[in-house]
Amino acid sequence: MLVGHSTARHAAADFERARHMLTEHGVDVREAYLVESDKRLRKTVRRAIKRRPDVVVVAGGDGTMTKVVGEFAGREAVLGVLPLGTGNSFAQSLGIGSDLERAVETIARGKIAAVDLGRIDGDYFANFATLGFASDVARSTSPILKRIIGTLAYVLAGIVPLVRARPFDCKIKADGHTVEFETYQVIVASGRYFGNATVAPEAGLKSGKLALFATSDASRLDIVETYVALLTNRQTLLPNAHVFEAESIRIRTRPRQLVSVDGSPFGKTPVRFGVAPKALRVLVSGPPPGPKASP
Numbered sequence: 001m002l003v004g005h006s007t008a009r010h011a012a013a014d015f016e017r018a019r020h021m022l023t024e025h026g027v028d029v030r031e032a033y034l035v036e037s038d039k040r041l042r043k044t045v046r047r048a049i050k051r052r053p054d055v056v057v058v059a060g061g062d063g064t065m066t067k068v069v070g071e072f073a074g075r076e077a078v079l080g081v082l083p084l085g086t087g088n089s090f091a092q093s094l095g096i097g098s099d100l101e102r103a104v105e106t107i108a109r110g111k112i113a114a115v116d117l118g119r120i121d122g123d124y125f126a127n128f129a130t131l132g133f134a135s136d137v138a139r140s141t142s143p144i145l146k147r148i149i150g151t152l153a154y155v156l157a158g159i160v161p162l163v164r165a166r167p168f169d170c171k172i173k174a175d176g177h178t179v180e181f182e183t184y185q186v187i188v189a190s191g192r193y194f195g196n197a198t199v200a201p202e203a204g205l206k207s208g209k210l211a212l213f214a215t216s217d218a219s220r221l222d223i224v225e226t227y228v229a230l231l232t233n234r235q236t237l238l239p240n241a242h243v244f245e246a247e248s249i250r251i252r253t254r255p256r257q258l259v260s261v262d263g264s265p266f267g268k269t270p271v272r273f274g275v276a277p278k279a280l281r282v283l284v285s286g287p288p289p290g291p292k293a294s295p
Helices: 011-024 038-050 062-072 089-093 100-109 133-140 143-149 152-157 159-164 220-231
Strands: 002-005 032-035 056-060 078-083 111-120 123-125 128-132 168-174 177-183 185-189 210-215 241-246 248-254 258-261 264-268 271-284
Touching: 002 011, 002 038, 002 062, 011 032, 011 056, 011 100, 032 038, 038 056, 038 062, 056 062, 062 078, 062 089, 062 123, 062 264, 062 271, 078 089, 078 100, 100 271, 111 128, 128 133, 128 248, 128 271, 133 185, 133 258, 133 264, 159 220, 168 210, 168 241, 177 210, 185 248, 210 248, 210 271, 264 271
Parallel strands: 002 032, 002 056, 056 078, 078 271
Antiparallel strands: 111 123, 111 271, 128 185, 128 258, 168 177, 168 248, 185 210, 210 241, 248 271, 258 264
């Protein structure tokens, strides 16, 4: 069964094309649904899982995946990923990337892998959560603009939040250790990627841990330097970087900060993160990038 979210950047344009590609690769697509709302998306996926097809293929970006992974968590149902969003970080963490042909090939001939899911205050998420500046940018980014110009929409949407940005005090408890510093943003990932950047060297969907990245920022210029470093995958070399992996993370801030999950608003701090090891069965073409969990 194939389910797509029409709000994803390429879903409306490429949904039928993807369906035909699956058929050409020998995949028997019994039913296909392109839905318009988050509520309808979850309901359709839930209904599809109950009908027990071999695979439920979901077409969309990171936001779409996060909205449905909870339906698959801990079940025998298998997820097939068609990356039709803007960033497709989750698909990259799976080793699929944004290549539709590769994704279709993976669904047709891939293998089932059990990968981790992140948890935030009890809810599941697929890829990453942000708080502070990155969440303000996500909230300011127009969905329409994302469809037209892709990731450049985040750059344009970040101008006003950058001018208005203020640092905040952050207290992080991770696996019994506590750190405190002033920053503009924090990134917590279950997967390996934030956009096209690797969050941490050891990050991966089979590590059994979450990855955290933040910097002790003193000025808006630090924000710009941080994003330049992320774009060039040199963020872990920044002298003010905080990078680590942990099974559980609690974050408190002063003042309270907006929290987003895979680009969608979630709430405000304080917030608690955890990891559900091997909670999701998904099709992959090879081992997902990153280390495996220790025996």
